[in-house]
Amino acid sequence: MTSNRRWIWIVLDSCGIGAAPDAQSYGVADAQSNTIGHVASAVAGLKTPNLAKLGLGRIADVAGVESTTVCGAYGKMQEQSSGKDTTNGHWEFVGVILDKLLPTYPQGFPREILSPFEQYVGKPVLANKPASGTVVIEEYGKIHMETGRPIVYTSADSVFQIAAHEEIVPVATLYDWCTYARSILVGDHAVGRVIARPFKGTLGHFERTDNRRDYSLTFGNTVLNALDDAGIPVIGIGKIGDIYGGSGIQEAIHTHDNADGMNVLLKQMDNWSQGVLYVNLVDFDSKYGHRNDPIGFARAIEAFDVQLADVITKLRDTDVLCITADHGCDPTTPGTDHTREFVPLLVYHHGIRQAIDLGIRTTFADIGATLADFFSVKNPQAGSSFWHTLSSGFSHQS
Template sequence: MTTTGSVPDTAADTAGRRALILVLDGVGCGEAPDTAAYGDSGSDTIGNVARAVGGLDLPNMARLGLGHIAPIPGVEPAAHPIGAWGTLLPRSSGKDSTTGHWELAGLHLAKPFPTYPQGFPSSVIEAFERATGRPVIANCVVSGTAVITDFAEQAREAGAWIVYTSADSVFQIAAHEESIPLSELYRACEIAREQLVAPHDVSRVIARPFVGTSGAWKRTANRRDYSLQPPGETLLDALAEAGIPRAGVGKVDDLFAGRGITSRHTVDNAEGVSALLEWLNSAPRGFCFANLVDFDQLFGHRNDVRGFQGALEAFDRALPSLLAALREDDLLFITADHGNDPTTPSTDHARERVPVLVAGARVRGGSVGERDTFSDLGATVADWFGLSWRGRGTSFLPGLLHA
């Protein structure tokens, strides 16, 4: 492999290298060229949140270059940035987490996953009922909190599954943990995943357990996602073939159907950051793929602007601990998988470009530009580890590092 500057020539040169892709789930940064085609005109998650609250306090991401990416009230362009910055454009069809993570890992989808704005066909529901031995109620398009409020009591009395979906390609199954054991809920999700093949090959089946009593229902942290297998080679496959260790934090392993990675599942962003610090302080080499989901799950989908602001500012306060744990041969990439603008009427994901911030002792401050696809990030990580694989992306590593 031909290289430039300090980019490694051989796998031996990469023996002690580490890389971390940290996905801030749903934190987009403005319209993509095809945003209007997805019905998301005007979406700009981080910019609109900043405008709605009169400015964001994100000094540490600003030091990495966030203020150079786009106008964000409260986030000024750093005079002497310590990181690199840019944006990634989505090229796969779709705007869900699976599609976004797969594209980050070098895989493009030619057509979006199927969605069900009228609920699932009776043939799908009846097959699921027969296989699981329980009836289904709801089968509608609704938010996860509303569906529990509306159907939890009925579900407990009938011993039924609450099945629902959203604008995303998801088959969600809610059940009360005291009425239906978690093991049975998870097995039901596995059954649904086996049944939901083309043309009903939804992106994810999601277990949505909850607890509580009437008027005080609460979803628990025992969510599980069951994704389709990626239909082509990903960064994780290439790293596995090369014998490079891989670790995950959050729902990443679920999004890749466990192929090439296992994850430590976390209950919130704070625990996710703690898990990242543990990896940074202990892993001798390798790659970590992490997802912090609170931005999307707790605040974007609920149009909670102040909650979204709080999550961004809490992450920013935690960022110095991650930066301090980086070693000389580490690269930290902070990015997103799609948008989820809480200021718009929609409660669903938004088709947006996403930011990329890069930190590390060998990173020169400056712009990596507007990249043509999320997959450029996966290609850059592969390049860092001395692999020839690039997926659907182009590496920007040579221009990222000090000569």
């Protein structure tokens, strides 16, 4: 029976664990990347006893993370999808392999996109180039505040980002602009995400707010839809609901930061007796990876580890905890973009009594296949389940 089972799923956004075999084809920085390894070295060793117990130090050599006393299942996963973005990673988790690169715009967006967008907004855009989000608002923030013109920019990923000051452009208006942009970014220009990037403050002191929203493409049915069809709730915490465009998500809860995301997760563990509690912790990526801050990144992992202890304490005998990442964003390599990396895979339930090596998984979709097995719903078309390896000692009470 699966009526009281829960899958507690935590995505540590950007916490890659070493260059993927095909990283060289994505760039020099990618080939040199090892996000967790490099941020651990930057602080002369991570203090993460809970991640250590789950097996993080068995996946790779991570400074400060011991690998002897392990009681969990561990491995790493290689992405099959083309790309190295949130969209690619999360959709592959649930069974969708994107074998074609989503469109990117290293020279900025063409007039065929910008003209209808500017007509809708009523003003010409600013920037229109690849840029760091914090840098671009400092560069164009003053003229934006004087004119109300939206700051439009992109990155190495397939994204159309719109930044606006909350006192100049109401957040609801920014969301409306994004909704329109999503409607015209189709066909050859079907970017993975349109992202609302509101900010506040004054010149020299601008800062992005937590009213960010993502408007994602959807790519058909996934294991999340199979769960929904079976009446098994999926609760999306953080940007999870946005990433999947709400598809297969029963309830979406936006969060302020990593700590809030974990607090919401803990609260939802009290509220839901079955289903999938699925959280993305984005601070690693947005606050530290893209901003080339390895020390801040390391401290954020350590802070997560403290809250992880509370999650483990609240696990029931019929719960499974799964921790992974969607890509890398190594703050020590050149540039500020995501990096093509293996991602860690840590899985735990109270029936596990010793270390279990899950090996190198050839696709992120193995999580979705395992999730389908766990809840006895239809498997996605990609991925291989590792549930049989984990199920020994698991409580089968209904």
